[in-house]
Amino acid sequence: MFRVVIYIGMFVTALAIYVLQRFSLPLPSVINNYANDLFCLPLLLGAMEFTIRHLKKDKDFKFPLGFVILLASYYSFYFEYYLPSFNQRYTADWADVILYFIGGLLFYFSENKKGVRLLGKGLQDI
Template identity: 75%
Template sequence: MFRKSIYIGMFGIALLIYIMQRLHFPLPAVINNYVNDLLCLPLLLAAMEFIIKRLKKDKYFKFPVGFVIFLASYYSIYFEYYLPTVNPRYTADWIDVILYFAGGLTFYFSEKHKKARICR
């Protein structure tokens, strides 16, 4: 239950930042430019894991670290390399790449820690 509350809170924060950006509400640069990039992969991976657990009826399903790294790499290439070349709305930023990997790996290790605690 606590973990669900954390993900709901993270989703709420990301949504609030997005809405404030769309309404042109002034935000500090760190919040405006980086928080949603950090929250992106944990939220995406949690949603994907939730759906897969339900579809497979396997409450112990976890993504392997290779998949998490692949997804962070994909997001990095797509959003920080490809999109800036075809759409002026997007800008390449290496800090975002670091945040994608940090968010993904934080998700992976927190889920791995949860699994280890359950197995004890």
């Protein structure tokens, strides 16, 4: 249930940022330029995972880490390298690439409690 609340909160926040941008209302530059890049993959992966779980009738379905990394790589290439070459609306920004990967990895580790426990255990050993 907590994940659903977080997901809805991210969705509403991303939608509010988008609407404010469309109406050209001022936002702090960090929020205007980077927040939706961070939310992008968790929102996309969450929607995809929800859909696959219902279609397959498998409530335990989870994306493997390789898929999350592949999707973050694809988004990085497409939105930060390919599109800026053809459309002035898009600009290449390495910070966006990092945010795609951070968002994807946060999604992965939040969905895989075993991975979170391993990460936490590793941090305790330092």
